[in-house]
Amino acid sequence: MAVIKYSRQREAIKEYLSQTKEHPTADTIYMNIRESYPNISLGTVYRNLNLLVEMGEVLRINGMDGSDRYDGHTQQHYHFLCNKCHKILDLEMESIDHINDTANKDFPGKVEGHVTYFYGKCNECK
Amino acid sequence: MAVIKYSRQREAIKEYLSQTKEHPTADTIYMNIRESYPNISLGTVYRNLNLLVEMGEVLRINGMDGSDRYDGHTQQHYHFLCNKCHKILDLEMESIDHINDTANKDFPGKVEGHVTYFYGKCNECK
DNA sequence: ACTGTATATAATAATAACTACTATTATTTT
């Protein structure tokens, strides 16, 4: 699998993810793509999501309910999880990448990055 | 299940987690407890881990390889996940709680806390 | 200590999320 060939299924997944502001699971994506490609396979969705994540065109967020979620907006941003309604929202805030340096200070290995999400109450729930 | 009754299996799990500095999976815990309780059931391990997490006596860390890991040391500290060997290590570093304020700045809801882990290569893998 | 009742257990079956396999189809190369 050296050369990556075009596929309309993959294009549809990319398109769907770039249009939604939700952070859907693989299964939700599958259900949605099925409306335009009724016999797309769930395996195809997973394989392409992995490809897209690897190519850096999609972000994988591992939700705390066991299933991964995907985000087509790849500019650096942070997520907020509402403790009450369990919604995932985007946070607009300045970068906190300096915490990598803080972590690296006395660590024998090499810290390359971090994953952070914030939690609390969203506007409607507070 | 209103009243929680004593069980030596749960005590053994708690004991094991407070003694190890690893961040074992449920299966690793199962294997270890089996040495003293040869016919403990994996289901018992899972049920008690969930109980202990709920009671706040154990932390659950969701590792990036699909399986959750557990930590018997509940004081605040940060974790490092090795991208290569998938080990989870403790990081000794100064607090980064100020990032909550950064996140709160332009957010209409209320940020109450954050979850952060760092990743990269550990000392042996780098 | 004895009994009754509720909780915990071991063993096993079931589920959920994801990955692997294979024959066929679509895309790209020549």
Add this chain to the structure above:
DNA sequence: AAAATAATAGTAGTTATTATTATATACAGT
């Protein structure tokens, strides 16, 4: 257009975790 190669649909298999159930254990009331 034919050959080469990668992607797909459909299905089977894995892995981590949860549910079920009959039996065992803990503990409160006597």
